[in-house]
Amino acid sequence: RNRQHQLEMQQLIGTFPMFAQVDENSQEELLLLFRPKVASPGERVIRIGDRGDGMYFISSGAVEVQLEDDPVRLQAGSFFGEMALLSGGRRTADVIAVDFCQFLVLERRDFNVFMSKHPALRAAVSDMAKERKAMNVSR
Numbered sequence: 367r368n369r370q371h372q373l374e375m376q377q378l379i380g381t382f383p384m385f386a387q388v389d390e391n392s393q394e395e396l397l398l399l400f401r402p403k404v405a406s407p408g409e410r411v412i413r414i415g416d417r418g419d420g421m422y423f424i425s426s427g428a429v430e431v432q433l434e435d436d437p438v439r440l441q442a443g444s445f446f447g448e449m450a451l452l453s454g455g456r457r458t459a460d461v462i463a464v465d466f467c468q469f470l471v472l473e474r475r476d477f478n479v480f481m482s483k484h485p486a487l488r489a490a491v492s493d494m495a496k497e498r499k500a501m502n503v504s505r
């Protein structure tokens with residue numbers, strides 16, 4: 367493996383500690399599956415009511431999830447867009463970039479295949495989705 371590749375791997379794990387729990391081969395697989403995407407301040411990344419096309423990992427920048435009262439800010443190291451993929455339903459909120467952002471996108475098909483091979487990771491993502499939903503109903 368070349369140096370550049372090793373750096374990419376270190377950066378991936380450094381930014382997203384949740385990937386430390388998957389084995390090295392699967393980390394390699396993720397690097398191949400991720401589709402890079404960028405957004406500018408003010409850009410709508412996810413539209414409420416749309417079908418879920420992918421899950422977004424924030425490599426840099428920040429977004430706001432537009433919830434009823436206060437928006438929730440998510441930054442580098444966090445993810446969003448997991449709910450519609452887990453439920454097979456629609457996007458539950460608008461998500462707006464508040465910075466220049468770089469994302470790594472796991473498309474729906476890749477999400478399904480990868481998560482079925484990594485139940486512990488799926489469970490971690492699913493727990494976070496449950497926490498978020500609970501937070502939303504109590505607002």
Ligand code: CMP
Nearest residue numbers: 431438446447448449450457458459498
């Ligand atoms: P999804 O419904 O696919 O698209 C909108 C996303 O906003 C949702 O997935 C979550 O990733 C995110 N989201 C919804 N509620 C919250 C919350 N309370 N905190 C953080 N993120 C949230």
